[in-house]
Amino acid sequence: MGFFSSDPVNLSIQLNQPIDQPYYPGAPVTGHALLTSSVEDFATQLFISLIGKTTVDFSVSHGMGDDRRWVGYHEETPLFTLSQTLITTTADGQPQTLLRDRGHRLPFSFTFPERTSMPHALPPSFEHTSQAKCVVEYELRVTLVGEGRRKPIFFAQPVCFLPLRSVEQMQLGMGVGRGFYPFVQDHRIASSALFLPTEMAGKASKRNTLKDLFTSSSSLPWTDITLSASLPQSIVLGTNQILPIFLCLKINKTSDPAIEIPDVLFRVEKVALVNFVAYRALRDDRTFYRPNYAGEEAQLEEHGLKLGVVEEEKVVEKDRGGGRMDEEERGENGFGEEKGKEKYIEKSKENHETFGEKSKVDDERAEGSEFRWTCQVRMPTDVEPAFRSYTICSSWMVQGKIEVIVKGKSKELKFETPGFEIVSPFGDR
Structure with a gap:
């Protein structure tokens, strides 16, 4: 549906495979973006994106007594973004007309990438919400930019992802104990404070x-x-x-x-x-x-x-x-x-x-x-x-x-x- 329930335009996504079935690197991501409007409307652009990102959000207590303060830590890291335009303006630059009560069924097709844009291997879909919010999420997002609209409206459909079984993926769990892990290095966050744990046996x-x-x-x-x-x-x-x-x-x-x-x-x-x-x-x-x-x-x-x-x-x-x-x-x-x-x-x-x-x-x-x-x-x-x-x-x-x-x-x-x-x-x- 639209961003607001009262919006006359309704957006949705229909996938060609079950929603709970995971995708893997190189897998086709296909389906249709569905658009209907209860009034005659005008669209300057309709596009769909396949997006991956990680989000970390937590708080840490610093100080003692009256000087105690909670300090928040937040990081949102994009993994990749692939986009495809479904509707654009006419050849003379005029917006497309969305007829009243007429449905638009627009096909799309992506190939799920294997690595991030940085690059490193894509992590699987993941959600951890205990002391902190740690999420790895992938979604399809269809966005409509309309004439006279102050803000675009969008609809997001989460999708599940699992990496391939490879030597690189299987080695990620090796040598992990009760210590900090070897994060992928990033110029924004120093890695010198993190250390590799000792190797363990089975x-x-x-x-x-x-x-x-x-x-x-x-x-x-x-x-x-x-x-x-x-x-x-x-x-x-x-x-x-x-x-x-x-x-x-x-x-x-x-x-x-x-x-x-x-x-x-x-x-x-x-x-x-x-x-x-x-x-x-x-x-x-x-x-x-x-x-x-x-x-x-x-x-x-x-x-x-x-x-x-x-x-x-x-x-x-x-x-x-x-x-x-x-x-x-x-x-x-x-x-x-x-x-x-x-x-x-x-x-x-x-x-x-x-x-x-x-x-x-x-x-x-x-x-x-x-x-x-x-x-x-x-x-x-x-x-x-x-x-x-x-x-x-x-x-x-x-x-x-x-x-x-x-x-x-x-x-x-x-x-x-x-x-x-x-x-x-x-x-x-």
Whole structure:
């Protein structure tokens, strides 16, 4: 509709694809601009634009007591603007006549760019409104300039954008911890105050000794164990929303070779997806001005989302040796490539054939045995890939706490994987 509801001219946009379907770099953006007027009107120009921009708006408290002041910081950064004229004046410079109650359906066509005009890779559509307003937005805007109008009227239609899956995009989330992020450098905002965080891994392990605290013997029986967890470093957005976490308990050594551990209990205490959002902006002197306050301010926020699991706990029997394989061979379902699955089956058959030849005493010994379980975590669908821009950076981390119970004794393992990659479903084209 028009800028004012009482305006006789009505503007709208009709896209050729569903509004909630995201665009990718190089994708055609096509549709029609619709214009109707309840009275006879005159247009000197009607044009449509595809626009991308980032907006950061927040406040910081400075001073103490009566001298405390809130200072505003604001930054609006254009990413790109593409425009196309749909109606213009006649050859002799006269405005076009818009007939009363007659609809105008005007086609348009754009190609979504891959990079900004500066340039750097376009970030995905993004909205963060906690302590600050941080928005990456893309929209189609149709604008009418009419004869005798003091202001143009316009209609804006938001569109969703996701970048391509590329090496550059996948590396944006790497090496991100609880520190400021590497913003894209901009001559208006200094980057010297920002630093790169340390690199993190996607594995965690913990070695412990379990002691029987209920025995009356002065020489307490003990079991030396290693509990480890590993998980993929990335997941493709919208394709497979199950994230596997591979858990393994290994019995390294026991005080008595006769100790038997037929099974253990794995329990998932917590798994969370943590989003780190860093943002920066220049001081907005319209709110409050004092020369001694910083002209630039950068902030970092951390927000966690608890994730659900398919099974919260599982009793696991001892691995007989048939299911062991390297982590590189395991995929999202625990097998990975087909050859990894075949290798698993072959090892299982081989183990089954030779198992009967082993003595029961050797089989029941706890030392060297392993207990494995793949915990399946449900991932949300309304998240976006990691990105960085001039004023906003976003990345992900998976955190978790696992409990294992061995013969009534409990141990915990906490793990986190900074730089976890949520990858765009659109591959290089």
